[in-house]
Amino acid sequence: MRLEGKAAIITGAADGIGRGIALKFAREGADSFLVDLNAEGVNETAGMVRDLGRRAGVLVGDLRDRAFLRTIVAQAVEALGSVDIVVNNAGVSRPAAYEEYSTDDLDLVLDVNLKAPFLLSQQVARYLVDSKKPGRIVHIASINAEFAAVSGSTAYCASKGGIRLLTKASAYDLGPYGITVNAVGPGHTRTGMTRPIFEGDASREQEWAGKTPLRRVGEPEDIANAVAFLVSDEASYITGQTIFVDGGRTLWT
Numbered sequence: 036m037r038l039e040g041k042a043a044i045i046t047g048a049a050d051g052i053g054r055g056i057a058l059k060f061a062r063e064g065a066d067s068f069l070v071d072l073n074a075e076g077v078n079e080t081a082g083m084v085r086d087l088g089r090r091a092g093v094l095v096g097d098l099r100d101r102a103f104l105r106t107i108v109a110q111a112v113e114a115l116g117s118v119d120i121v122v123n124n125a126g127v128s129r130p131a132a133y134e135e136y137s138t139d140d141l142d143l144v145l146d147v148n149l150k151a152p153f154l155l156s157q158q159v160a161r162y163l164v165d166s167k168k169p170g171r172i173v174h175i176a177s178i179n180a181e182f183a184a185v186s187g188s189t190a191y192c193a194s195k196g197g198i199r200l201l202t203k204a205s206a207y208d209l210g211p212y213g214i215t216v217n218a219v220g221p222g223h224t225r226t227g228m229t230r231p232i233f234e235g236d237a238s239r240e241q242e243w244a245g246k247t248p249l250r251r252v253g254e255p256e257d258i259a260n261a262v263a264f265l266v267s268d269e270a271s272y273i274t275g276q277t278i279f280v281d282g283g284r285t286l287w288t
């Protein structure tokens with residue numbers, strides 16, 4: 036088990052990739068503090084983690100709420116005794132034509148996908164530096180940090196492109212403290228976010244798989260495996276990188 040004795044904060048853990056990461060971490064020996072808007076889903080994930088023999092704390096709230104966000108690290112430490120890892124996974128997508136894009140949707144996408152990862156990581160970094168612990172920060176980016184795969188994704192692309200440079204810049208600043216910062220960029224992955232696209236229209240999944248050199252869409256486990264590697268001791272000399280876990284989708288446009 037590669038993560039024995041580690042404690043991880045995972046956002047967006049009620050569904051999809053976040054749940055996959057929590058279960059992978061549990062199998063590798065880590066305890067998790069799970070944060071999400073969706074109380075039912077996040078409690079279900081916590082039950083699954085406990086069934087695997089690990090501890091799971093739950094915090095229900097909105098990452099757009101700055102006061103809520105400031106409480107996460109303290110509550111995680113209270114629940115698990117420490118924090119070694121944060122995975123900023125929660126994300127939203129609000130596709131719409133650029134000419135008609137609303138300010139509300141722009142604020143939502145940037146607040147959840149870019150500002151919350153910045154601010155939560157800052158809180159975790161302060162805790163790690165104060166407690167003189169090395170630590171691991173992982174952001175969940177997207178193939179949209181590399182290119183605009185579909186139209187109507189300008190705000191989402193801006194948020195994920197921002198995450199890629201946030202990863203590099205914060206890795207530079209936090210390196211001297213022994214804290215690594217990396218990102219994983221999923222391709223099309225079967226989750227709550229893509230369920231409305233795939234379900235009821237098998238041709239959409241075939242279309243996406245057909246654009247992927249490995250000829251399938253991703254599963255949450257594919258992404259979780261890469262995250263587990265990046266937070267393990269095996270990745271202690273890797274920082275500032277975005278690893279695309281996309282079946283080769285970013286190899287061509």
Ligand SMILES: NC(=O)c1ccc[n+]([C@@H]2O[C@H](COP(=O)([O-])OP(=O)(O)OC[C@H]3O[C@@H](n4cnc5c(N)ncnc54)[C@H](O)[C@@H]3O)[C@@H](O)[C@H]2O)c1
Pocket residue numbers: 046047048049050051052053070071072073076096097098099123124125126127147175176177178220221222223224225226227228229
């Ligand atoms: N599914 C894909 O194809 C895909 C591809 C590339 C990147 N991603 C990224 O992967 C990450 C996970 O996405 P997913 O596909 O598992 O989506 P999902 O919708 O299944 O899960 C996202 C979770 O984030 C939570 N969340 C959203 N806004 C929140 C907020 N304001 N406060 C707290 N929790 C909030 C949701 O409740 C949900 O449980 C996202 O950052 C997404 O952008 C997904």
